[in-house]
Amino acid sequence: GQSLEQPSEVTAVEGAIVQINCTYQTSGFYGLSWYQQHDGGAPTFLSYNALDGLEETGRFSSFLSRSDSYGYLLLQELQMKDSASYFCAVNMDSNYQLIWGAGTKLIIKP
Amino acid sequence: KAGVTQTPRYLIKTRGQQVTLSCSPISGHRSVSWYQQTPGQGLQFLFEYFSETQRNKGNFPGRFSGRQFSNSRSEMNVSTLELGDSALYLCASSYGTGGWDSPLHFGNGTRLTVT
Numbered sequence: 169g170q171s172l173e174q175p176s177e178v179t180a181v182e183g184a185i186v187q188i189n190c191t192y193q194t195s196g197f198y199g200l201s202w203y204q205q206h207d208g209g210a211p212t213f214l215s216y217n218a219l220d221g222l223e224e225t226g227r228f229s230s231f232l233s234r235s236d237s238y239g240y241l242l243l244q245e246l247q248m249k250d251s252a253s254y255f256c257a258v259n260m261d262s263n264y265q266l267i268w269g270a271g272t273k274l275i276i277k278p
Numbered sequence: 279k280a281g282v283t284q285t286p287r288y289l290i291k292t293r294g295q296q297v298t299l300s301c302s303p304i305s306g307h308r309s310v311s312w313y314q315q316t317p318g319q320g321l322q323f324l325f326e327y328f329s330e331t332q333r334n335k336g337n338f339p340g341r342f343s344g345r346q347f348s349n350s351r352s353e354m355n356v357s358t359l360e361l362g363d364s365a366l367y368l369c370a371s372s373y374g375t376g377g378w379d380s381p382l383h384f385g386n387g388t389r390l391t392v393t
Binding site for chain 2: 172201203209210212213216261265267
């Protein structure tokens with residue numbers, strides 16, 4: 169079956185750096201996406217990796233290793249507003265069938 | 279540009295009833311996907327429509343169905359509701375077929391409670 173594994177919860181301190189890992193086992197792979205969802209809100213797109221390597225967008229970076237079926241989201245200079253759930257999702261094919269991880273709740277302490 | 283609009287926001291139904299949820303995508307977006315979200319389960323893919331055609335369907339029973347209209351608006355129907363159908367149902371639209379240049383844009387969802 170298809171599966172994505174990510175930690176259920178991560179705690180970090182304001183101003184610090186945190187890494188959220190995602191490992192996947194899927195029958196197809198086009199790319200790995202990351203979404204952020206605040207409590208009561210809609211998921212919002214953060215980043216997408218189709219090729220190996222690091223993609224940087226401001227304070228957020230995302231990494232992919234296709235050979236290891238592994239990726240991570242790196243959040244720097246954490247702010248209280250970054251407290252949210254973060255989901256990784258795999259594009260399995262060209263028709264946008266996404267398989268999602270169960271989400272990682274990021275708790276930020278002052 | 280207006281975002282993805284889902285109606286209603288909240289719905290309470292009784293077991294055995296049926297329900298229809300509506301989604302209006304961002305103008306110009308032709309792909310609409312539906313997801314079920316329950317606590318601790320992430321997002322479960324229901325189906326995806328592109329130009330009125332269902333291109334993909336997730337692993338849900340036939341009680342879950344959907345359609346897309348010529349203006350890209352989409353509806354999702356659940357018949358013979360069960361208690362386990364209680365969830366947040368999210369609709370997402372995108373311009374193309376996926377990838378970095380066409381990420382999903384989600385609505386705020388319809389929270390369905392089945393009693």
